[in-house]
Amino acid sequence: MNAPSAGAGLRVLHLGKFYPPASGGMEAHVQTLARAQAALGAQVEVLCANHAADGAGTSHEFQGRSPTCETWDGPVRVTRLGRLASVARMDAMPDLPRMLGRALSRGVDIVHLHTPNPTWVLALDVVRRLPPVFITHHSDVIRQRVAGALFKPFEALLYARARRVLATSEAYVSGSPLLRAFRGKVRALPLGLDLAPYLHPCAAAREAEAHWRAQAAGAPLWLMVGRLVYYKGLFTALQALRRVPGRLVVVGQGPLEAEARRRARALGVADRVTWAGYLPPDSLVGALHAATALWFCGNARSEAYGLSQVEAMASGLPVLNTAIPHSGVAWVSLHEQTGLTVPVGDAEALAAAARRLLEEPGLAQRLGREARERAVAEFRHDVMAWRSLSLYSEALGRPAPVMAPDVALLRLTGSV
Known part of the structure; x- marks a missing residue:
């Protein structure tokens, strides 16, 4: 422009x-x-x-x-x-x-x-x-x-x-x-x-997308992206996973990984969590295109924006984020327009939002389409x-x- x-x-x-x-x-x-x-x-x-x-x-x-x-x-x-x-x-x-x-x-x-x-x-x-x-x-x-x-x-x-x-x-x-x-x-x-890699995935990204879809085996694929630190809300996501079908792919590294793995075992969801670590760009794009939604569960104002939301939106992926007070997170992806926003730390509300995407006809498609449009216009x-x-x-x-x-x-x- x-x-x-x-x-x-x-x-x-x-x-x-x-x-x-x-x-x-x-x-x-x-x-x-x-x-x-x-x-x-x-x-x-x-x-x-x-x-x-x-x-x-x-x-x-x-x-x-x-x-x-x-x-x-x-x-x-x-x-x-x-x-x-x-x-x-x-x-x-x-x-x-x-x-x-x-x-x-x-x-x-x-x-x-x-x-x-x-x-x-x-x-x-x-x-x-x-x-x-x-x-x-x-x-x-x-x-x-x-x-x-x-x-x-x-x-x-x-x-x-x-x-x-x-x-x-x-x-x-x-x-x-x-x-x-x-x-x-x-x-x-x-x-x-x-946004070009997300809007128009290359051949390697499409191959990665096929890999992630095969791993999901027809079940919903939920995605989290970011360093494994306290303000990402990973423990809330693991609790929510107990209440929804599908697999959670956690992309990132950080000091809370060992504790998060223990929590997953204690909650009985360890067999439905993939700890992907750091993904090369093409593999991440493929995961975004294969996923059902991005879970962005931030719980503190240290999470001020969330660029991974923009990556997901450009990929046509709905975002489930949190209403962190005085943070830009819920402004980047808008409630009922490009995703769904839930209270901070509320695993039940996160699970309910995820189930809406699965149960309401056309909702995930509409949110994903509007997410892509907002990403292109603003980000x-x-x-x-x-x-x-x-x-x-x-x-x-x-x-x-x-x-x-x-x-x-x-x-x-x-x-x-």
Whole structure:
């Protein structure tokens, strides 16, 4: 939808926690936004921590020291800073001052920080002169109350210096004390994805779809996607599985897997759960197309958005999500439009919603169709990139980037 020169000449430095192949919603967002901005003509660079000693793998659970290395992700320069240790989500990265200084010396118009990210917040606090700072606020610090309280003054200092603070949805702002404190500079920038792999699966994804359908053997296939951490609501899903037919495929890794496996055995559903771990992209697309619904059972505001909902919606898959107060989750997939929304932590309500999809004629098909339409209209990566460049321009007092005819949308929907 955008002119190729929409970001021409703009130099953007993104500061992220990690970068793919490290898994995670924030990591995927930084990559998607960086690539999409570069496609619109911006010069884009990313600084982040190196998630693994060999730079490979998907887990960013700390596994010892890692080196500093520089790579290119297409047109995006990615510098992964080596870590000596990680304590209380703070990464010790000795090369950070030197590499940040080197990146800034190349010329930067916008520094775009993605939070929560205490290491980068403290690093920027001590830099006296910075280009205009934009902050995408992905989530409040919810569970780490003591560390969060100690860190709060440093966070507030940087947010006060920022030119704009970007919330992933308007729905999240009212429940965030930090965002409310800086309401005058808060703008919404909904997260988006490159939807083409989900809208038009490749041959490998279709093969994976056939595999997952065969595993389901005609029974409903329920899907969960995400790190196995407390706020994903995995235990609620296991309880709900007792009340519905079919198989639950859990895609992801994390510290709660062992406990979740014990819970599944205790609940008598272990033989109907597939622990898939991390899935390659084509296999995940296949699972999304084979599934009956995505179960998105978040139980805390740490779950602020849910990009896996967008993946499911673009695949034409209904979403069963939760009404987390002051979170964007229920805004991404809308109740009775693109899925069904149930109370937080209510396994019976989740099971009842799943049974509705099986028992009400045409419901799953209608929700899936409208989910796909909403994903294409609101959550495309090029839409997100153009919005971000517009926000940069507005804050800097520059003319807004020019919008071209919506050719990208026509291609995605198969009209051209």
